[in-house]
Amino acid sequence: MRIGVIGAGIAGLATAARLASLGHEVSVYEANSYPGGKLSAFWLEGYRFDAGPSLFTMPQYVDDLFRAAGEDPHVHFRYNRLDVVCHYFWEDGTRLHAHSDKEAFAAEVEQQLGVPAERVGAVLADSAHKYGVTGRIFLEKSLHKWSTWADAKVLKAMLQIPGLDLFTSMNRVNERLAKHPKLVQLFNRFATYNGSNPYKAPGLLNIIPHFEHEQGAYYPIGGMHAITEAVYELALRKGAAFHFGAPVREILVENGRAAGLRVGEEELPFDRVVSNMDVFFTYKKLLPNARQPKRILRQQKSTSALIFYWGIKRSFPELGLHNILFSEDYEKEFALLEAGAVSDDPTVYINISSKADPADAPAGHENWFTMINVPYNSGQDWDALISRCRAQVLAKVSRMLGTDVEPLIACEDVLEPRTIESRTQSHLGALYGTSSNNRMAAFMRHPNFSSRIRGLYFCGGSAHPGGGIPLCLLSAKIVEELMAEEMAS
Known part of the structure; x- marks a missing residue:
């Protein structure tokens, strides 16, 4: 055929x-x-950058692809599990290492935030339960074939929907289980994995932490x-x-x-x-x-991204492969994104692949993939917005790391909603197609x-x-x- x-x-x-x-x-x-497409890479003045997605979870789906083709995946594609998934930073100086091992993660939360370890356990148990009931059924099968809905496992899952927080927001679920504002914010951020708003997206999306803290986060050898x-x-x-x-x-x-x-x-x-x-x-x-x-x-589009690719002329030992520098007012940040604007204090994500592969940057240097969430392109003055956001990101990162970062930038490139659309044909630069804000x-x-x-x-x-x-x-x-x-x- x-x-x-x-x-x-x-x-x-x-x-x-x-x-x-x-x-x-x-x-x-x-x-x-x-x-x-988005999963591409480029070199800039001796620094290598992955252009798009930077977090690798659920490697079994790559392995499954090779096995379906009759090949041993580990001959052609290798990856390592991360001990620490992400380094979290707050403006008050609080720092937290999110270990992939859930017990170590819970112990770290208890030590740094004073939150009983069992609260982390409660959130992750809830996540595992939701994934166990719905994950493989609704992710691995077509939702648009009658044969799917006639399956006994699907019917059983449908009977459990009232307890899966489909009609409750992710934030409400996290407030109920995590309670501590910083821990709530940490788990709320998983809504950004599909470009959604945790204050609107259904609590069923709390299955996402399960991917990192039960199944693990990984780094592919070679980026x-x-x-x-x-x-x-x-x-x-x-x-x-x-x-x-x-x-x-x-x-x-x-x-x-x-x-x-x-x-x-x-x-x-x-x-x-x-x-x-x-x-x-x-x-x-x-x-x-x-x-x-x-x-x-006509469905609401997901958020987009503004990415600064920076070659940095020194190393920062306090940073890891994945880093999040949180905003002070997370709810306001998402409200502005839905309104087509960007907060003056955006949450900043920094991916540094040279932490895993030193060859990605010159010796003693780092390659920073520095990203903030921005709205999809609805006619904003992007040139002015990019200039403003760059200054705010630099100020925030410099403040939270205690170092003036701008003089350390050896080279720079930028990716934003307009170029995301032109390079990848993603409508309006939305990274994930439609959002998941609607239940x-x-x-x-x-x-x-x-x-x-x-x-x-x-x-x-x-x-x-x-x-x-x-x-x-x-x-x-x-x-x-x-x-x-x-x-x-």
């Missing part, structure tokens, strides 16, 4: 690898000159871009063909079925089509004559298949089950299963 894949983001790569390993003739078309390289090379070995600098112009539809792709002026016939392109642009650019799923496309958001993501155009499938962060590397990999697996089900019927 001839299958055309639109986009070589991580979900498109995984889809290509899965389908090619089954013997299908797979061709992938990518507008950029490189694979990976995050090593994930892209490993999956791309796997797809090549299985026979997938890649065409870079080849933007798709249209999905060809004949008699209600996806029949091919228009690439440039050429019409290419395919038996099936998979879009890893943002769902919004798939419809607006590639299916202009098709009926638009307006209710889905029904999980059910409002686009299905992994089209109900109106036969033979058309969707993978990636704007489709089910959502954004982030693990979920994008799962979307590829769901597409493979749906396609096999269709061909068998």
Whole structure:
């Protein structure tokens, strides 16, 4: 079977690898000159930077991809578990190391915050319970097939929904279980993993801490871009063909079925089509004559990011691979994000991959991926906003580390909502497609298949089950299963 894949983001790569390993003739078309989409990397004056996602959890989904293709994952892709997931900083001088081991994490919280260790245990137990009931069912299966809802395990999970905080915010759940303001803030931040607001997102999203503190956080040897390289090379070995600098112009539809792709002026016939392109642009650019799923496309967008890539001319031993410098008023920060603005005191995330791989920076230097959450692009004066935010981030980091950081910047690059959209076709620069602020958001993501155009499938962060590397990999697996089900019927 001839299958055309639109986009070589991580979900498109995984889809290509899965389908090619089954013997299908797979061709992938990518507008950029490189694979990976957001999961790419670059060098700047002797410093290496992962351009996008910086946290690696649930490595079993990468391993599963290799095993599905009949290969040993550890021959081609290796990673190490982190002892400390994140270093947290507050303005009053409080610092906390979030150990991956939950007992060590709880002990650290008790020592630094004076919070009984059992409160951390309560939050993580709640997270594990929610994941156990819903995680594999709702993340690893299509929510848009009757066969999913007829499954006995799904029916059992549905009966437990009243106790899963679907109608309570993440913040309310954390206030109930963690109680201490700093610990509440720490657990609230997990809403940012899919671009949401913890004061609105349902408490069911409190499953996210389970990924870090039960299953662990990891660092791929070679950096995050090593994930892209490993999956791309796997797809090549299985026979997938890649065409870079080849933007798709249209999905060809004949008699209600996806029949091919228009690439440039050429019409290419395919038996099936998979879009890893943002769902919004798939419809607006590639299916202009098709009926638009307006209710889905109107969903609230996730937040975006403003990233400063800084080469820093010294090392900071108090910083680790992942670092969070919290704002003083977290609720105000998120309220402003929803209003399309940025707080004067944003929470700052700093990823320093040279902590794990010293070759990523010159000796004695560090490569800082310095990020704040910003709203998606709705017409803000980004040039002025970026200048203001840069000054505020530098002031905050310098204040909290007790060192003037700006003179230490050897080189700099910037990524912001406009360039995120232009480079990755993410509508309005939203990092995760739609937000999860609505309790029904999980059910409002686009299905992994089209109900109106036969033979058309969707993978990636704007489709089910959502954004982030693990979920994008799962979307590829769901597409493979749906396609096999269709061909068998």
